[in-house]
Amino acid sequence: MDYFYGPGRNHLFVPGPVNIPEPVIRAMNRNNEDYRSPAVPAMTRTLLEDVKKIFKTTTGTPFMIPTTGTGAWESALTNTLSPGDRIVSFLIGQFSLLWIDQQQRLNFKVDVVESEWGQGANLDVLTSKLAADRAHTIKAICIVHNETATGVTNNLVAVRKLLDDYRHPALFLVDGVSSICALDFRMDEWGVDVALTGSQKALSMPTGMGIVCASPKAMEASKTAKSVRVFFDWKDYIKFYNMGTFWPYTPSIQLLYGLRAALDLIFEEGLENVIARHRRLGKATRLAVEAWGLKNCTQKEEWYSDTVTAVVVPPYIDSSEIVRRGWKRYNLSLGLGLNKVAGKVFRIGHLGNLNELQLLGCLSGVEMILKDVGYPVKLGSGVAAAAAYLQNNIPLIASRI
Ligand code: PLP
Numbered sequence: 233m234d235y236f237y238g239p240g241r242n243h244l245f246v247p248g249p250v251n252i253p254e255p256v257i258r259a260m261n262r263n264n265e266d267y268r269s270p271a272v273p274a275m276t277r278t279l280l281e282d283v284k285k286i287f288k289t290t291t292g293t294p295f296m297i298p299t300t301g302t303g304a305w306e307s308a309l310t311n312t313l314s315p316g317d318r319i320v321s322f323l324i325g326q327f328s329l330l331w332i333d334q335q336q337r338l339n340f341k342v343d344v345v346e347s348e349w350g351q352g353a354n355l356d357v358l359t360s361k362l363a364a365d366r367a368h369t370i371k372a373i374c375i376v377h378n379e380t381a382t383g384v385t386n387n388l389v390a391v392r393k394l395l396d397d398y399r400h401p402a403l404f405l406v407d408g409v410s411s412i413c414a415l416d417f418r419m420d421e422w423g424v425d426v427a428l429t430g431s432q433k434a435l436s437m438p439t440g441m442g443i444v445c446a447s448p449k450a451m452e453a454s455k456t457a458k459s460v461r462v463f464f465d466w467k468d469y470i471k472f473y474n475m476g477t478f479w480p481y482t483p484s485i486q487l488l489y490g491l492r493a494a495l496d497l498i499f500e501e502g503l504e505n506v507i508a509r510h511r512r513l514g515k516a517t518r519l520a521v522e523a524w525g526l527k528n529c530t531q532k533e534e535w536y537s538d539t540v541t542a543v544v545v546p547p548y549i550d551s552s553e554i555v556r557r558g559w560k561r562y563n564l565s566l567g568l569g570l571n572k573v574a575g576k577v578f579r580i581g582h583l584g585n586l587n588e589l590q591l592l593g594c595l596s597g598v599e600m601i602l603k604d605v606g607y608p609v610k611l612g613s614g615v616a617a618a619a620a621y622l623q624n625n626i627p628l629i630a631s632r633i
Pocket of ligand 1 (some may be wrong): 248302327340376378430
């Protein structure tokens with residue numbers, strides 16, 4: 233037996249994959265179906281319309297692809313760019329690093345703009361690059377909206393403004409894997425050309441569906457982009473969209489029903505309420521970290537993430553030990569520090585279908601672990617700080633008013 237079940241619920245606080253709500257689990261517990269029957273295309277049509285709402289787009293074309301965030305990256309890049317194209321990409325943590333690695337392996341010429349981990353994208357460097365690029369050799373700007381490794385949220389409005397100020401036609405490609413459906417994200421208003429997410433993050437579904445949304449400009453670029461693509465080719469999807477059957481290959485029926493249930497929950501709560509809830513969860517977590525006397529890995533308030541907090545531990549503590557102990561002793565799953573911040577930070581994911589009392593359970597677990605590993609924390613201090621804030625700010629549950 234390689235799975236060790238603990239008593240009670242596992243407190244899953246990694247920043248994805250996240251806890252799946254019961255209605256979504258139940259909706260997926262069903263047999264396979266003929267995806268060529270009239271039922272599946274009808275459901276797909278409404279899902280495609282509804283998925284646009286979480287991207288806040290009316291003009292975008294969505295693709296629900298059997299893949300993960302990594303495949304969604306590849307879909308965004310290969311459908312819009314050609315080998316040798318120059319792109320500007322921001323390196324601020326492990327996930328932006330992995331995306332840049334993919335961009336380089338796909339033979340794009342990447343201007344890597346690096347920041348210290350814990351800081352956001354360096355927009356001064358972007359400004360000088362755009363100012364110098366009168367010939368418009370930069371074909372795309374690639375940015376991770378929310379860097380899950382460090383808990384840094386980038387300012388997409390500022391990037392759009394720079395592109396507009398310099399009247400630069402570069403495509404604006406955004407990884408929204410740990411932001412879309414949790415943080416404020418507006419594809420049309422912010423002029424994002426391709427946005428993408430993965431099902432296991434704020435949608436609170438199993439891993440396995442990458443959702444990519446392309447603006448009309450990105451769809452136009454896909455007509456001339458020369459990168460080799462087969463499985464991810466948007467053209468195949470469009471062909472089947474036009475035929476009204478929707479699927480160029482076999483969809484996961486269970487994930488489609490799961491997505492239906494996940495979207496229903498989000499719309500029932502209201503997307504703006506979902507975003508506000510994440511703001512509360514983020515703020516409460518940061519108040520707890522402050523009360524413990526620990527530092528947030530994110531260096532400035534303007535970059536604070538409301539979906540994940542990376543907590544810096546003192547040098548005499550190995551943060552991996554905190555994660556190990558959480559799992560072994562308290563049935564609490566926290567996120568490890570990755571790459572440059574391995575051993576130095578642990579991460580609390582606070583995204584998806586999650587409420588305030590669940591978060592308080594996690595925070596009380598973290599306090600006990602901190603005491604276990606020799607950090608002088610006053611038990612209850614973080615929980616009290618978070619609860620005091622939450623008690624004043626939690627609204628009535630929208631569906632129960
Ligand atoms: N982008 C971000 C911001 C992520 O957090 C992750 C995974 O955690 C990915 C991309 C990669 O997604 P996946 O592991 O689903 O391929």
